[in-house]
Amino acid sequence: MMNVIELRRDFHRHPEVGFTEFRTASKIVGILQSLGYQVLYGDDAMDADVRFGVPSEQVFKDTYENVAKDLGEQADLSKMKGGLTAIVGILQGHVEGPTVAYRFDIDALPVAESNEIDHAPAQLDFRSNHQGVMHACGHDGHSAIGLAFAKNMADKNFAGTLKLIFQPAEEGGRGAYAMVKKGVVDDVDRLFCFHLGMGLPSGEISAGVNDFLASTKLKAFFKGVSSHAGCAPEQGRHALVGAATALLNIQALPRYSTAATRINVGTLHGGNSVNIIPAYAEMELETRSNSPEVNEELEHRVRKIIEHSGIMHDLEYGIEVIGKTTIAHCDSDMMTLVEEEAETMADIKHVRKYHSFGAGEDATFFMNHVQKMGGQATYMVIGSSLKAPHHHEKFDLDEEVLPVAVQLLTRLAKRTLQ
Structure with a gap:
């Protein structure tokens, strides 16, 4: 399996706020292409005209030029000019079947990360190198899980179509709506979304959530x-x-x-x-x-x-x-699938049906659209014991849960893509 912890630490070192995730998106595109995925990005993956809270042209210019200078001008990066940092990886299985999608958010927050020695990213030298910006909500872990999961599925030993949705600008509820309007989930039969932490300790998961705001x-x-x-x-x-x-x-x-x-x-x-x-x-x-x-x-x-x-x-x-953001409900059949797979995994000690979310999440736009088109969706919480709450300067994940999450997503994909 691709080293999900190393990937997470790389993303953590290079956090980027919503619609400026040029380095993050470029890396995701490159890895997906190397694994044989068809990759949609730039204006193929989102409708730029219906985005919310778009940064200024000067912010785009400065952040893009800094990343282009570091990476060298690349075709995949140039398509992202103006904040078009959404990505969809598509993989066709060996025979026809359903379309199953997974959503991963990729943006960071405008939070200055702690440099105190009791903060693991500082102690282990993967603290943010962007002053005033950090992954303080776990999206670095989500992105890494998505890529390690993509590697697990790259043999195409399944039926149907796998879609991996890497969404920018979740913070503030700004990125999902534009991807929905582009039609990236129009054909999806089943959609899995998730978040690490959110009050659940390591070893626990919730098959669904309620109380979206x-x-x-x-x-x-x-x-x-x-x-x-x-x-x-x-x-x-x-x-x-x-x-x-x-x-x-x-x-x-x-x-x-x-x-x-x-x-x-x-x-x-x-x-x-x-x-x-x-x-x-x-x-x-x-x-x-x-x-x-x-x-x-x-x-x-x-x-x-x-x-x-x-x-x-x-x-x-x-x-x-x-x-x-809006509200959404999780489909019972989808939650049952998650429960059944999670209960067979040794590293998961307790499985809940619901967890109270109590916050906004623009994945709800994806969920509602899939359900409107006749599909099903759920939103899981994968427990991670935290040293500090989400959006805090000392926020950090329990990295041991990352391979567990990859395994769970892989099992769900093998179960549903047949």
Whole structure:
């Protein structure tokens, strides 16, 4: 088996945030091609026009040029310009049969990784070499599992079609929708998604999850008029005050008695000097709920608050959707398959049917579309004991679970591709 731990450590050293995963995607493309997979990437794997939260052209230019300089200009890299970092590996079995897909997310987070000696990546010299960016959620492990699994299946000793979906920009709910719209799961009969950790210890797995949260991520801007804060404050229109008004009222929205809800304003930026009335401010925020209808209502109320905060302070304002997730359900037959295979594996000590997820996941767009087209889907949690929670500077996986995950995926593929 391909060394899944070495792969994981390589990805961990070179983290890249959503839609800038140029090195990661290039490596995945190269390995899949070397294994004999047909590989779709660039605009063949996603619809660029319906992506959420796309970085600026300058960010793309800087990150792409840095990777191209390190790797050398390659055909597979050039097709990814502009953040087209989605990949689909396709392998045809020796006879006709069903189409079974697996989804792996590949992006990192804007978190500065700990360099303390009790943090294993620092101690063992595979800490992030990108300042302010790290794999703090386990997607390095997901990507490595996907490639080791691809190697296990490369002999084509199965019936049907295997699809491996390597998705960018899961964080913030930004990448899956554009791949769905490109049609990459239109023909899928069964879809397996998974996440490492998520509160389950090593040796446990969950065949499915519940409590996905629908979410909407918004960026709002306020534009006013700058003026001298001392001698002409009345001539200015204070964009930061408008944004602050919106922030306080958004955070004050009531919670619901009929559904779980979350609201958070995560960023607020404005102004550039202590003695200037700020002419511009922007904020990023999210709404979440386990009810899509409630989340839609929360978003509506947030939009009204932004609008009226702008009007109140005589400001121009605007709102952009920068991310989105929805809810999904796991099919019972799929969970039974997972349970049956996992229960025969010596390294898995306990198998649950459900695990409460309690977060947003844009894999839900893949799941819902597969089910809409007549297929089935599930989302597994593969336990990994963690030294720190997800999105923490000391987050690290239990690497011993990686080959176990590869084995489980391989068994599921052999079971369903026949």
